[in-house]
Amino acid sequence: MTLSKLQAATDAPGPRPIRSVPETVVVSAVFTVLLTAFPWPKIFESMQGAPLYDRGNYLEQIEDGYLTYDWFSYDSVLEYFTYEYLWGWALRQLADLGIPGETILNAVAVAFLFSLSCTVAYYLPVPYLLLLVNPLVLTMAYSQSRSATMATLLFLAAITFRRHRILAVALVLVATFVHTSTPLFLLLFFSAYYKRDSWGQPNSVVPPILGGAVVSLLTGPLMGDVLSVLNDRRAEEYDMAAGWLFLSFWAYCLVFCVLMWRRMGQLLPVRLAVAVFSLAAFSIIFGGYPSRFISVFFACVVVALAIDFATYRRSALTLSLFTVYSLLLWYLQMR
Template sequence: MLTISYQHPYRGLGGSSVNLQAVFASLLFALFMLWIPWEELVGKEFEDKQVYINNFLYLKSIVEDKDLSGLRDFFFNEVLWDVLVRAAMDKLGIPIGVILNAVTFLCLFCFARFLAVRHGVLSILLLVNPLVVDFAFSQLRMAFAVSLVLLALSLRSRVALCATLVMACFIHTAMVLFIVMYLVAVQVSLWVRKRNFPVYTLAYIAMAGGALIALLIGPLRGSLLSSVGDRRAEYELGAATLSYASFWIGLLATVPLQKARFYASRFNLLSVACLATFTFATLMGVFAARFISALFPMLMSLMLTLGRPVREVMLLMYLVYLGLQWHYWFL
C-alpha cells in the first residue's frame, strides 16, 4: 500500500527497490506535469520563458554582445546557461522549445525524486503547487541550476560532484549562496550528532543565519553587488505580502518545538535557514520568494519530519494554503 513516510531524512533512504520506485514515480510525475497545458489553463504565457525564447532566437550570444573575457566575467554574467542552450540549438539542432521543456522535466524529476526516496511516492503530490509550476516552467535558468545541485548531492564521485556544483554556479551565481548554506548545515548536523546541543540553541542559530542572509540580500545587497561589478546591483523586485508569507512564517515558528534529532538532518537545517531568510526578508520589504521555490522539496520534507501533533496541523494548514494558492493563481 502506498503511504507517506515521516522518517527523518538523515536515516537510510531505503534499498534499490525503493529508489527504483521513486525514480519511476518521479519520471511519471514530471511527464504528467509537462503534459498539462498550463499556459492555456491560466490564460497567459509564462513571461520569463517567453523572454528566454526571444533572447535565444533573436538576440546575440551574451559572450559576443558584451565581449566577455576572463573567468570573473563569465561567472558574474552567468554565461554557461547561454553557452549550453545555444550549443544545443546550433550544434545539435534542437529547437528552443524542446530544450526548455527538457529543463522543466529535469527540475520536476529532481524535485519529485528528492521527496520520493525519503518519504514515499505519495509525498510527490505535495509538489502540485503553483510555486513549483511557475519555477519549473518559467524560472528556467535557476531551475536548471537547482536541478544540477540536487543531482550533484546524489553523486558518489567527489570529482563529479564538484564539477556539477561548479557548473551550477556558472549558470546561476545564487547557487554559491545555497551551496555555502548547505555546507554550513552539513557541519552543524555533524556537531549535533556528536554533542548534546540544546534544541532552542540550534533553532535560533539557524534563524540567526537566515536573518544575516536576509540582510545581505536586502539592505546590503546593492553595495555588495556593486563592489564586485554584478549586473544585478540595481535590480529591484517587490517583497511578498504577509498573507502570502503566512504559512511559511508559521512553519518556521514550529521549529523550536522540535526535538534534537530533527536538527541532525542537514536538509532540515538548510530549510530552517531558508525559511528564516524568507521571513526576515519579507519583513524588511525584500523579495525572497525564490528561496521558497528553489528549496521547495526540502521544505516539504521538513514539514513531513515535524513531530506530532504539529506535523498533522501543518499538513492541514498547507492544504488550505495550497487551495488558496490555486484559487488566486487562476484569477
C-alpha cells in the same frame, strides 16, 4: 498530554528514510513522467492570460540569437560569473545542434522535478509526492529555467559530495557560472551541513537559522550593494520584495520546526527547510524575495512539514495548513 509525555514524544528517535536509493529513483521517475505529461506552460498561460514570462524570454533569445553569450564580450573572469557564461553557452550549443528551445527547457523542467521528487520519495510515502504539484515548483521548473538548472546541479553535488568530492566541486563550479545567485544557495547548504553552534552544541538549530538570516540580509537591503560590487548588470533593477502575508506562513513553519527539532533535526532536508524558513521569516524585517529559495528547496519543505505526520500521525494541523496554503496559491494563479 502531560509535560512528561510531551517531552518523551519530542525526544523520540527521529524519522528515517523509508526507501532504498534504487526504489526511490524508480518511484521518482514514474511520478516525474506522470507530472510532466501535463502541458504546464499552456495551463499557466490559460490561467494567467499570458505565457510564462521568463520562459518566453528564453525562447525568444534562443530563436533570435540574442542570448547574452551571443553578443557580450567576456573580458574578465568576474564577467564570466556575473553574465552567467555557461548558461548562454549551453543553450547556444544545444540550439545549434537543432534541438528546439521548447525541448531544451522541458528537459530542464524534467531534471529539476525529478531531483525534487527523489528527496520526497526517499523519506515519505508516495501520496506525499502530490504536494510537489504546487505553482511555486512548476513555475520554477518551466519558467525560471536558469535557476532550475542551477538547483539541479547543486542537488547532484550534495548527493555526490561524500563519495566523489571532486565531481561535487566541479558541479558547484558549473552551477556558479550558470546562475549568479549560486553562492547564496551554497550558504544555505553549508549552514544546514554545519551541525554545531559556537557553544559546541551538537545538532544545533542555530546554524541554519543564522544562514537563513544572513541570506535574507544579503537579498534584502544589501542586495543592491552586493551586485554593485560585482558590477552585475542587475544592480539597479533588483527589487524583489515579498508580502508579509506570504512570509508569515513560513515564519510559522520555522517555529514549528524549532519545536520539533529534537525529533527531526538530524535530517538534512529538515535543516535546509529551517534555513529557508528563517530566510522567509527575517525577510519580514529585511525585505527580500524568498520565493525562489522556497521553490528550489520545496522538496525539503515538504519533508519538514509532512514527515512528523507521516511517521507519528502528529502535527496534522501544520500539514493541513500547508495543504490549504498550496491550494490558495493555485487560487491566486487563476485570478
